Amino acid sequence: MKLCTTSETISFAKELEEQSGKFYLKMAQRFEQARDLEPFQEENRKYSIQIQRAYQSVITDAIEGCFAFALESEDYLLDTELPEELGFSAALKKAIAMEEKITAFYNTAADQSMSLMADIPRNFKIISRKRQKRLDQLKEK
């Protein structure tokens, strides 16, 4: 599905944060080696709030709220299933793939709206940078 409006893009971003946060919680509960990933869920919650605040603070009738994006939601669908038989390294691979997708989402969304949506792409970029650090942490495991 195409995401064009800011409202649906923000909702989608929040959905990604929530889904991936739940994934990390499940992972931390399942694997001893993933205990340190549990705080990611709280980080995700803060990202959602950060995005929501940026949106509500900057959205006005003067900027292109309904026309700023052209994202394909299918490109960023997450696989957050954690079947019983899945081992830690396979789960880690899923986490890395998930983070790469989310980072790509934020970067693309920021690039598309850079000249149109003021603080929103800036916040997308900030979250993307922070996620890059998370990605590095996951890859080091």
Add this chain to the structure above:
Amino acid sequence: MAILDEPIKGTPVVKNYIDGEWVESKGEMIDVVNPVTCKPIAKVAISTREEIDAAVEAAKNAYPDWRRTPAVTRARYLIRLLQLLEDNFEKISRIQTQEHGKTIDESRGETRRGIENVEVACGIPSLMMGESSEDIASGIDEYLIRVPLGVFGVIGPYNFPFMIPLWSAPYAVATGNTVIVKPSSEVPNSQNAIAELVEEAGFPPGVWNVVHGGRTVVNGMLEHPDIEGITFVGSTPTMKDVIYPRCGATGKRVIAQGGAVNVIVVMPDCNVEATIPGLMTSFFGNAGQRCLAGQTLAIVDDKGDFYESFVEKTAAFAKRIIIGNGLDESVQMGPLRDPQKKERVNDYIEIGLKEGATLRLDGRKPTIKGDFPDTCFLGPTIFENCAAGMRIVDEEIFGPTMSVVRVKDLDEAIRLCNDVPLHNGHAIFTSNGKWARKFQYEVISGNVGINIGIVAPMAFFPFSGMKGSFMGTLHTQGKEAVRFFTESKVCIHRWL
């Protein structure tokens, strides 16, 4: 994506808020209709002359105590209101979408813009400070104090039902006046949502009143000797023929903001990818129902290929706009406010065709997302072969239309801007600073956009307007609003 919940349930009666009480009007009740579903969502009264008189009386009685309340204390009431507005941001936004039809992004944008005015008014202790000069002659000092005047009336339009009354009301009460807001009876709910928060913030009874209705209420405000001034936003004919002369006749100060015929100029060097979304917002945002909407697109290209390629891309983008219920997050454009407004735009489409324009994009049979009647819906409509002097270029249409005019150079584009009768917000899209400056310098426009299609001033700047778009001297918002709602009292002291 999600379809958001409707905040207004059932069909409640929209009451007046007078003297701190919620009062059901004795006037005739009319339906408030959701333009998407065409079903009533509330009932509102056309209040009587007695009811507006009662509100004026309450506001007049509240004024002396409110005036004596220190500015810093008045600001604290506004700070509480500000917090409550933030807490209710989403609910207020959805009310606007439900009763007006605009998209949820547009409603949230309107909410933010409205709240910004409360934020600015919270700075009233500094904004209202006077001036002084010591020793204007030996031993004599002179100073200026800004003093409130009494009761003010705020008459709001249907297109921005939440935001526009907030261009005035917070400044009126911050400066120590009392206020009566008359919202458009088509979309009364968001002003009552504010009044509920005014009550919760603890404003003394009578300081902030809301009276719903039509001409009787407006006439009552214009004629009442105890109302010191009026702010009005609406159509130019009403501004010129009713509001401004009648305020003059009764000695009221007035800010009267009317319609617009805005021209958006596109230069061949513009950033096309960023310009087109800007144009979509400008021409089709709020279904074109705003006094800063673009109406005419002037493309500067004498004989080259730029014109055709730009129109093609613009029309292709406009054709993809998703039309439907604004509470569906994917929807990019809502309906017109009611069938009469749609009919008026349809009439202009016919007029344009009779005048010789052609339709590059015909929005008269729009594809609507969801199972809704097409009663109030109209799709983006793009005219070509338009020229200065045509009615679809010179008259305010107030709908999702774009009249494209090809011009040979910037001078011709500026002439086109300056020759239309209403001048709220002309804009230019270009990468050339010299062209941008020339445009800003020469164009007659209260608000000027450079690579911005909707030139909506922030709350700390005045919402300006020129020629037929505005009557009065000072404007709403910011420091000018503070000036409007106060009189300068100059004191000269000598101690003998």
